[in-house]
Amino acid sequence: MARWEPDARGRLEKAAMELFRERGYARTTVEEIAARAGLTERTFFRYFSDKREVLFSGSADLQGALVAAVAGAPADAAPLAIVATAFEAAGAALEAHREMAYVRARHALVSEHAELRERELIKLASLATAVATALRARKVGEPAASLAAEAGVAVFKVGFERWVGEKKARGLPVHIREATEALRAVAGDAGGEADRVGARAAPRSEAKRARAR
Amino acid sequence: MARWEPDARGRLEKAAMELFRERGYARTTVEEIAARAGLTERTFFRYFSDKREVLFSGSADLQGALVAAVAGAPADAAPLAIVATAFEAAGAALEAHREMAYVRARHALVSEHAELRERELIKLASLATAVATALRARKVGEPAASLAAEAGVAVFKVGFERWVGEKKARGLPVHIREATEALRAVAGDAGGEADRVGARAAPRSEAKRARAR
DNA sequence: GCCAGGATGTCAGTTGCTGACATCCTGGCT
DNA sequence: AGCCAGGATGTCAGCAACTGACATCCTGGC
Numbered sequence: 142m143a144r145w146e147p148d149a150r151g152r153l154e155k156a157a158m159e160l161f162r163e164r165g166y167a168r169t170t171v172e173e174i175a176a177r178a179g180l181t182e183r184t185f186f187r188y189f190s191d192k193r194e195v196l197f198s199g200s201a202d203l204q205g206a207l208v209a210a211v212a213g214a215p216a217d218a219a220p221l222a223i224v225a226t227a228f229e230a231a232g233a234a235l236e237a238h239r240e241m242a243y244v245r246a247r248h249a250l251v252s253e254h255a256e257l258r259e260r261e262l263i264k265l266a267s268l269a270t271a272v273a274t275a276l277r278a279r280k281v282g283e284p285a286a287s288l289a290a291e292a293g294v295a296v297f298k299v300g301f302e303r304w305v306g307e308k309k310a311r312g313l314p315v316h317i318r319e320a321t322e323a324l325r326a327v328a329g330d331a332g333g334e335a336d337r338v339g340a341r342a343a344p345r346s347e348a349k350r351a352r353a354r
Numbered sequence: 355m356a357r358w359e360p361d362a363r364g365r366l367e368k369a370a371m372e373l374f375r376e377r378g379y380a381r382t383t384v385e386e387i388a389a390r391a392g393l394t395e396r397t398f399f400r401y402f403s404d405k406r407e408v409l410f411s412g413s414a415d416l417q418g419a420l421v422a423a424v425a426g427a428p429a430d431a432a433p434l435a436i437v438a439t440a441f442e443a444a445g446a447a448l449e450a451h452r453e454m455a456y457v458r459a460r461h462a463l464v465s466e467h468a469e470l471r472e473r474e475l476i477k478l479a480s481l482a483t484a485v486a487t488a489l490r491a492r493k494v495g496e497p498a499a500s501l502a503a504e505a506g507v508a509v510f511k512v513g514f515e516r517w518v519g520e521k522k523a524r525g526l527p528v529h530i531r532e533a534t535e536a537l538r539a540v541a542g543d544a545g546g547e548a549d550r551v552g553a554r555a556a557p558r559s560e561a562k563r564a565r566a567r
Numbered sequence: 568g569c570c571a572g573g574a575t576g577t578c579a580g581t582t583g584c585t586g587a588c589a590t591c592c593t594g595g596c597t
Numbered sequence: 598a599g600c601c602a603g604g605a606t607g608t609c610a611g612c613a614a615c616t617g618a619c620a621t622c623c624t625g626g627c
Contacts, residue, residue: 149605171583181607186584221541258479259472266475284512284536291508292541299500323497328434328505329542362574383613394576399615 150188150198152178157195162246166254193260196247199235200264204271206231211275220281224272224293225321232297232313241310248305269294292328296320363401363411365391370408375459379467406473409460412448413477417484419444424488433494437485437506438534445510445526454523461518482507505541509533 146152156177160169171192175185189195210227218226235244251257273290281289300317304310359365369390373382384405388398402408423440431439448457464470486503494502513530517523 170581182584183608184606187605190584192583219540255476259476262475262479263468263472266471284516284533285540287512288508288533288537289540291511292505292537295501295504295508298504299497303497320497320501324501324505325541327432327498327502328538384615385613395614396577396616397575400574403615405614 146179149178149180149184153180153185153188154195154198158243158246161196161250166250166257191260193257196250196257197260197264199239200268203231203235204268206234207268208271208275211272212278214279220276220285220289221292221321221325223276223279224289225296225317227272228293228297228300229314229317232300232317236313245305265294265298292324296324299323359392362391362393362397366393366398366401367408367411371456371459374409374463379463379470404473406470409463409470410473410477412452413481416444416448417481419447420481421484421488424485425491427492429492433489433498433502434505434534434538436489436492437502438509438530440485441506441510441513442527442530445513445530449526458518478507478511505537509537512536 157174160174171185172182175182207227210230211223214223251261269290272293273286276286276289296317300320304313304316370387373387384398385395388395420440423443424436427436464474482503485506486499489499489502509530513533517526517529
């Protein structure tokens with residue numbers, strides 16, 4: 142299939158990651174990436190629409206795992222439970238087939254370059270709309286589906302960040318679950334009495350703040 | 355202050371918006387924008403770091419309003435209530451000083467160009483971290499602050515989308531509040547019994563799905 | 568009326584990205 | 598074995614976004 146070595150795409154990804162770590166993202170040129178992979182700049186752009194995109198090949202798999210998990214959840218599960226479980230499953234898959242060192246290096250890169258964070262955010266937004274669509278296919282109504290999906294992404298973001306920032310590695314799914322619980326604690330309280338700024342003092346709020354950690 | 359006419363920045367924003375609507379975003383050149391504003395391409399890039407950035411001058415105000423509202427919320431309010439109220443206030447401010455036609459035109463532009471959606475998403479993410487920081491200053495603990503902030507952004511996104519997509523215009527704050535309620539309904543239910551895919555059937559889930567609309 | 572300093576212009580150059588077209592290799596067919 | 602179709606790669610030219618360095622201009626204060 143390939144003209145020389147096989148797996149041009151994989152070679153490009155590997156070369157890109159190496160160079161980004163050696164010289165930094167901004168000082169690496171697409172031409173250099175292609176050269177290290179034994180290819181041409183033009184060929185790079187046949188595989189990736191963007192210079193940035195070379196770092197995001199995994200997101201398609203993630204989205205697939207996520208949608209499958211949502212579709213396969215038990216029929217009577219509540220939306221947020223479905224979504225949280227789906228993100229845990231996707232997180233487990235991610236953890237299973239990527240080295241921790243790679244995950245950290247990539248995360249560091251993305252964190253310090255705004256253009257890459259933008260791309261990451263749009264991928265996450267894409268996950269959210271896919272999850273929302275999958276929920277709607279399960280007859281979850283409309284503000285609820287989008288909100289549950291966005292909540293899932295929020296929980297994933299927070300869980301992921303804590304997972305990566307931890308030395309002693311507990312699993313990613315554990316962190317996602319904890320974040321889900323924290324979200325329930327924050328969002329689940331009756332609330333609504335303070336809808337207007339300047340709402341009168343309400344005695345029970347001590348207990349709430351305590352629960353929110 | 356300015357060399358010729360005053361308010362170079364404003365002229366650039368106006369020219370950009372006009373041209374984007376006339377020829378579309380992609381077919382408009384920075385040089386053209388600058389020319390219509392009576393300036394040079396180089397000057398454009400002195401005011402805006404990016405071609406995209408010319409559409410996002412409002413987000414700084416939004417962030418300011420948001421942070422102020424969080425800081426000024428009553429001392430005993432629960433995190434999500436604080437955040438929801440703050441986004442309602444910021445939404446009211448936005449609604450107050452932008453014409454609906456402008457909002458819709460800008461929204462249409464952003465929606466159909468991925469690069470612009472990326473920028474929008476990173477602005478929203480920036481709002482979220484600012485809100486989380488403001489919450490932490492109020493002694494809200496850490497997973498809670500980030501999650502409440504992300505929840506606020508989710509609620510804003512959903513509320514905004516519904517507001518813009520509506521002919522008969524109710525206010526943006528109303529939509530945000532409705533989204534907040536829907537989120538509470540989705541996230542607030544006890545949940546957690548379906549944390550593993552394959553959890554046993556639980557009878558009370560009918561009521562839940564009904565409540566989630 | 569002069570002068571410091573900020574705003575603008577000019578110019579040259581790099582890099583991301585694209586279209587058009589040529590070339591090459593591979594696998595299948597006879 | 599030899600040939601052929603078609604996908605993968607290369608080559609080339611070009612546009613537009615963006616940047617650094619330096620020149621020039623206007624404005625407000627003295």
